[in-house]
């Protein structure tokens with residue numbers, strides 16, 4: 001405890017310091033203190049009065065002196081004082097236990113006096129070497145005040161007791177402030193005088209003590225002092241630990257005021273103290289327990305916190321991992337998204353390019369077909385007309401891209417519909433415009449200008465829209481113009497574009513086949529019937545055109561002339577097949593080459609079921625002709641697709657008209673038309689089947705018609721002269737032959753397919769009795785001169801057809817050219833069979849003929865070889881393209897080959913040259929040993945090449961020079977027939 005004690009002097013020092021800090025006058029403190037005392041007493045008195053007044057038990061026992069409570073009240077006053085000391089501001093409100101006090105001026109002074117006494121007292125205690133207070137008490141101003149008050153109260157009480165209890169005890173009040181006592185502090189400006197430096201304080205204490213002891217007996221003084229000090233000591237010793245504990249644990253208000261108690265209360269105090277001690281102990285235990293508990297709790301919490309920390313760390317790690325993972329995912333997602341977007345972009349562009357690709361595919365397919373030589377087939381579906389829109393449609397699906405169309409064959413609402421799908425190069429739905437329909441045809445138009453032959457024809461049931469496609473509607477406008485007009489417009493456009501390099505001349509013809517008769521639509525004169533030759537159109541007008549307006553004018557004219565009638569199926573039904581032929585001749589301005597192309601635009605008459613179309617009389621006859629010609633077309637297509645050796649072109653004018661386009665090296669396009677009504681299903685299906693067959697037909701690669709050198713042209717002109725001459729001769733020959741040469745029936749083949757149609761297969765020569773007549777005719781012909789001028793003169797008189805075959809029956813009409821060839825062959829036949837002298841005649845004739853030509857102009861590029869040979873008593877002939885030469889076999893097998901060179905451009909020219917012998921190559925008389933016969937080379941499908949001259953007049957025929965030659969095939973055909981005739 002000793003270490004915990006400090007000198008009482010320290011109390012004064014602390015108080016002084018506080019006062020110094022605040023510069024407060026001690027009078028203020030004094031006043032405050034006094035007021036506090038008074039309040040205390042008033043309270044005490046009031047309490048006593050109250051007790052007396054109300055007669056509370058024990059009220060009359062109210063002690064005359066203050067109880068412990070009073071001391072406590074005093075202590076509180078001390079606290080107030082302490083507060084005052086702390087604040088010491090005049091006018092400041094001091095909260096106290098009893099009341100609020102306003103510190104007045106001068107209060108500090110009285111407080112100082114108290115302090116002075118206390119200080120003196122404490123100094124005395126110090127001087128006596130007594131321990132006083134705990135250091136902790138002294139550190140706190142409040143404690144200091146309390147202790148001071150305690151000491152003061154103790155002192156005053158002791159004084160009061162010792163003074164004989166005169167008057168009422170006043171808290172610290174018995175000792176009046178000494179008038180001599182100097183204030184411890186001077187007012188603000190006065191320097192501080194430390195009490196320790198002043199001996200006055202010591203003296204005053206001494207004097208106080210001496211004053212107190214002065215009236216005592218000498219021998220009593222030590223005892224009294226000792227007793228006093230002992231009491232003080234005891235009291236202090238007893239209270240100090242309690243005070244210490246209280247101060248330690250209890251709140252300030254619990255601090256008990258430890259003052260010496262009266263003897264009567266001592267026991268009570270002790271009990272109280274015991275109870276307090278117990279309480280403190282239990283409190284301490286509790287506190288200990290609480291401490292332990294709290295430490296345990298703390299430990300627990302620490303563990304928990306540690307665990308949570310660990311978990312937080314793990315969570316952090318996890319979070320970090322997750323973050324990294326998410327970052328990675330984000331990155332990979334972004335990569336994926338980028339990849340997908342790229343992919344999507346690719347797909348989008350692929351999707352956008354899909355149609356382009358489909359288009360390209362189709363173009364490639366078309367090109368492939370061009371290479372293969374297939375006929376292109378485009379299908380067009382007519383929309384419902386007017387009221388028809390309520391009808392049931394037979395069209396199930398159209399895929400324009402792939403070119404397929406599905407037809408409902410068995411319509412049913414409940415059961416599954418039967419369907420049939422057809423595929424073509426392209427299918428146009430009912431909504432397709434004229435421009436769209438024409439768009440794919442453009443490449444063909446270009447081909448015409450490049451020197452190809454092109455044929456575009458429209459096929460379909462009556463009323464299905466053929467005329468609409470080819471010409472346009474009745475009231476035609478710019479946008480509804482049909483293929484014919486658009487094709488010519490494009491021709492002009494392209495030719496204009498090329499005018500710097502190629503100079504084109506374009507001319508147009510319009511024909512129609514009506515009731516199997518050919519009519520020129522560009523003239524208004526009557527349909528001519530040639531009873532002699534069965535040729536209906538002797539000469540067709542060829543109108544040069546230079547602009548689209550020319551074309552429109554011509555087409556209108558032609559349309560007016562067309563045979564049109566109303567049927568139940570179509571109020572403006574075309575009763576004829578119409579054909580617009582455009583001839584294009586282009587001269588290359590640099591090379592001088594000539595390109596010749598021609599384009600047939602054919603609008604076929606529609607097939608119809610006469611029962612449906614309800615036609616009678618003339619209309620019925622027309623319908624029968626139409627159906628017959630269309631069925632002939634079907635036969636031709638059928639045999640072409642089956643690659644038959646024989647193709648029955650001659651069965652109708654129509655097939656003859658289209659022969660070059662179907663079987664030649666032209667580029668051919670067919671628009672097949674169908675009506676959407678279900679009532680027309682039968683016709684629709686048969687039309688589509690027919691179209692499918694057509695699309696399978698291979699024509700062979702189209703060939704360009706090009707004259708590469710002027711010499712060739714000249715040669716061709718010569719050939720044309722020859723033709724003319726022969727034509728003239730023919731008339732005479734016929735006359736000579738009594739108009740007709742009997743045509744033999746074919747041998748070794750069916751009646752429908754005569755032997756001459758069977759290509760290069762060897763057939764026995766017919767050595768019928770008519771040979772004699774033919775021989776005579778040939779001789780007659782030989783004697784006639786072939787005057788080129790005559791030929792030119794007569795060039796315009798060429799018939800359109802050199803032979804005719806109707807209903808599978810070959811008529812006994814042979815063209816002049818055929819006859820001429822026949823006669824040549826006949827002559828050779830004679831030489832082989834009976835009279836070798838005829839060989840000489842042949843030679844002579846050949847020489848004669850050769851004079852017609854300028855041999856120097858004959859180019860040995862290509863040639864046609866005509867082979868006649870005899871085997872086992874039979875005579876054979878064959879046609880073969882080869883170099884010019886004549887070969888013979890041994891005795892039993894003779895063969896004569898005649899070849900003439902010509903240019904590469906037109907086969908038709910070759911045919912006209914076929915029978916012209918080259919002088920040097922003719923066997924030189926009987927004596928000359930014939931060369932060994934070569935095996936006749938079969939011609940490649942001769943029927944596939946044009947065996948029938950085109951019905952369409954050559955444009956050159958209108959010209960002064962018959963420069964446009966006949967078709968080669970006609971000549972070959974004629975020659976073959978001659979062979980057969982023999």
Ligand SMILES: Nc1ncnc2c1ncn2[C@@H]1O[C@H](COP(=O)(O)OP(=O)(O)OP(=O)(O)O)[C@@H](O)[C@H]1O
Nearest residue numbers: 382462463464465466467468473570573574605606
């Ligand atoms: N694509 C189309 N759009 C609108 N109307 C059309 C179409 N095709 C045809 N028509 C109309 O249908 C009717 C018959 O057409 P169109 O005369 O061309 O048929 P057609 O096959 O030539 O008949 P026919 O063989 O009897 O001459 C006409 O009134 C025509 O205007």
